[in-house]
Amino acid sequence: xxxxxxxxxxxxxxxxxxxxxxxxxxxxxxxxxxxxxxxxxxxxxxxxxxxxxxxxxxxxxxxxxxxxxxxxxxxxxxxxxxxxxxxxxxxxxxxxxxxxxxxxxxxxxxxxxxxxxxxxxxxxxxxxxxxxxxxxxxxxxxxxxxxxxxxxxxxxxxxxxxxxxxxxxxxxxxxxxxxxxxxxxxxxxxxxxxxxxxxxxxxxxxxxxxxxxxxxxxxxxxxxxxxxxxxxxxxxxxxxxxxxxxxxxxxxxxxxxxxxxxxxxxxxxxxxxxxxxxxxxxxxxxxxxxxxxxxxxxxxxxxxxxxxxxxxxxxxxxxxxxxxxxxxxxxxxxxxxxxxxxxxxxxxxxxxxxxxxxxxxxxxxxxxxxxxxxxxxxxxxxxxxxxxxxxxxxxxxxxxxxxxxxxxxxxxxxxxxxxxxxxxxxxxxxxxxxxxxx
DNA sequence: TCTGGGGTCCTAGGACCC
DNA sequence: TCTGGGGTCCTAGGACCC
Numbered sequence: 001x002x003x004x005x006x007x008x009x010x011x012x013x014x015x016x017x018x019x020x021x022x023x024x025x026x027x028x029x030x031x032x033x034x035x036x037x038x039x040x041x042x043x044x045x046x047x048x049x050x051x052x053x054x055x056x057x058x059x060x061x062x063x064x065x066x067x068x069x070x071x072x073x074x075x076x077x078x079x080x081x082x083x084x085x086x087x088x089x090x091x092x093x094x095x096x097x098x099x100x101x102x103x104x105x106x107x108x109x110x111x112x113x114x115x116x117x118x119x120x121x122x123x124x125x126x127x128x129x130x131x132x133x134x135x136x137x138x139x140x141x142x143x144x145x146x147x148x149x150x151x152x153x154x155x156x157x158x159x160x161x162x163x164x165x166x167x168x169x170x171x172x173x174x175x176x177x178x179x180x181x182x183x184x185x186x187x188x189x190x191x192x193x194x195x196x197x198x199x200x201x202x203x204x205x206x207x208x209x210x211x212x213x214x215x216x217x218x219x220x221x222x223x224x225x226x227x228x229x230x231x232x233x234x235x236x237x238x239x240x241x242x243x244x245x246x247x248x249x250x251x252x253x254x255x256x257x258x259x260x261x262x263x264x265x266x267x268x269x270x271x272x273x274x275x276x277x278x279x280x281x282x283x284x285x286x287x288x289x290x291x292x293x294x295x296x297x298x299x300x301x302x303x304x305x306x307x308x309x310x311x312x313x314x315x316x317x318x319x320x321x322x323x324x325x326x327x328x329x330x331x332x333x334x335x336x337x338x339x340x341x342x343x344x345x346x347x348x349x350x351x352x353x354x355x356x357x358x359x360x361x362x363x364x365x366x367x368x369x370x371x372x373x374x375x376x377x378x379x380x381x382x383x384x385x386x387x388x389x390x391x392x393x394x395x396x397x398x399x400x401x402x403x404x405x406x407x408x409x410x411x412x413x414x415x416x417x418x419x420x421x422x423x424x425x426x427x428x429x430x431x432x433x434x435x436x437x438x
Numbered sequence: 439t440c441t442g443g444g445g446t447c448c449t450a451g452g453a454c455c456c
Numbered sequence: 457t458c459t460g461g462g463g464t465c466c467t468a469g470g471a472c473c474c
Contacts, residue, residue: 033442034442034443035442035443036440036441036442037440038440038441038442039442041442056441056442057441058441059440059441060439060440060441061440063440076442076443102473102474103445103474104474105474106474193473194472194473196471196473197471197472198470198471198472199471199472228448228449228471229447229448229449230447230448230472258444258445259445259446260444260445261445262443262444263443263444264442265442265443266441266442266443269439309441311440311441355442357443359444416442417440
């Protein structure tokens, strides 16, 4: 039996979340900015109608234009988006026993066999409509649904669904089956899932311009040679052969343990001193290590990096350095100590630093710890300390307990700017929205 | 003045071993 | 004058995703 995949993707997710608790904004254009209020990362339908509005455009370049057009602007509010995402996924999970959460606002459902057990009188298209309507009613976020026999095709169908009025596109529907060829013609190769800037250039050199050209291109060996394994698999998926299966989350939780954990931020102002970099790195390590402990993992490899502002016409500097722990650890203190030594190696004075970051990798489960003969691993006391620190911080919020190297708030004047942030409507009691009955 | 952050996978090539 | 070949493992870098 052929597989049937549905891809459900929220429309302008961040902007839609901002509208959710602001009925007054329903009919107004809204955009959301990246960290540091740097670029536009989400624009609602109305905002997209303004020709100058494009994702990843620097905010300062378009600030006046947004003002003139009465656009409401928000800083990113990740606490809000993550919470709405959780509700969205919980609601979607009811439509199939097999689901893959692909990103904060997207999920694949395996619909194979769903309609043949007699309990539904729909076809897949109607089932897609039902999913869409249920989500919009229960969560209040508009979504689009793409349905097809492979994930790549479902992604492509979703893309077209975003443009049609119904918001659902079903490539398996017999009535429009003859149109699939025509549909694929409408999709530029660069819009296919997994085909980016470089690969689409290479495809164009072979006179492949749209998804249909790509599907029907006969020289598979050449595709393999130029686009490697993934490119060949994408082509195969366009032909209806499943190469990418559903990657299910562990049954007990909605998240897959990460294989690497990054924490980095652009500074709100230029930073010159090693002390300030050390404090910043200590803070990023604290964040990354908390995530590491939350997923019950240890890491063996730590990388830090520093860099200047690539958009500024100054002498550029980028450098990184790594170290490995003989025994895998998740102890914030050990990592901060190691990072400070790494910074000694890559720090150069007189440089205007704009960003730094840390990456934890070679991650393993807490349960499968390999002890080193030469270095003492985390003791039970260490583990308990970290555990209790996390507990206290979870309860009280705002990282009330931290390693001294993280500095005090007034020392961290380089922190990013977020001046247009909406309230944490759903995750902080003091910011709950109030409903007034007239 | 002001341009994000966090991930995954694949491949080539070096190091090392026998 | 002569200087192998094949396998595995690891890592850096590239490309892509949201």
